[in-house]
Amino acid sequence: MTDFTFHTPESAPEDARDVLEKAQAQMGFVPGLYAGLANAPAALDAYLAVSDYFSRTSLSPEEQQVVLLAASVVNGCDFCVAAHSMIAKQMAGVAEPVVAALRDGGQPQDPKLAALAEFTRAVVSERGWVREHPAFRAFLDAGYRPEQALEVILGVAQKTLSNYANHLLQTPLDSALESERWSR
Structure with missing residues (x-):
């Protein structure tokens, strides 16, 4: 069984760090979804982009x-x-x-x-x-x-x-x- 890392801004891959830092600053914590998606920074970026587009409907x-x-x-x-x-x-x-x-x-x-x-x-x-x-x-x-x-x-x-x-x-x-x- 594979375990995934739930990243902090410090442990995240470079391409995900800014997102996690912003979440930490805005919410006071890094949501688990973001921390998990940070394993694949493109997936985290895609989630945030789709969320943003949906918010504009x-x-x-x-x-x-x-x-x-x-x-x-x-x-x-x-x-x-x-x-x-x-x-x-x-x-x-x-x-x-x-x-x-x-x-x-x-x-x-x-x-x-x-x-x-x-x-x-x-x-x-x-x-x-x-x-x-x-x-x-x-x-x-x-x-x-x-x-x-x-x-x-x-x-x-x-x-x-x-x-x-x-x-x-x-x-x-x-x-x-x-x-x-x-x-x-």
């Missing part, structure tokens, strides 16, 4: 967190569900009942967010083969535009990278996320 911060949480639950990523539960509530202003519903694999009460969550789950579980899926029609009927389906796919790509990396790395939960611990 037309989806609101709340909707972005719905996508990221729904995808992480389907993929069974303990680390990302905890992280995005905290981010959703503390940074994106997502209501606790919405986060709780998503963590349970359920539907938020808001019909538009419910359609978004269900479409995201379909994208993940159907590996993108959703053109004829009822969740795509419900997504459009809820008021989303066709191009926003591509933005959902971008969010799913972000979470696929981090969820799969966390599975491989067996990323330990950061103590800052303990209150949001989740298990598949």
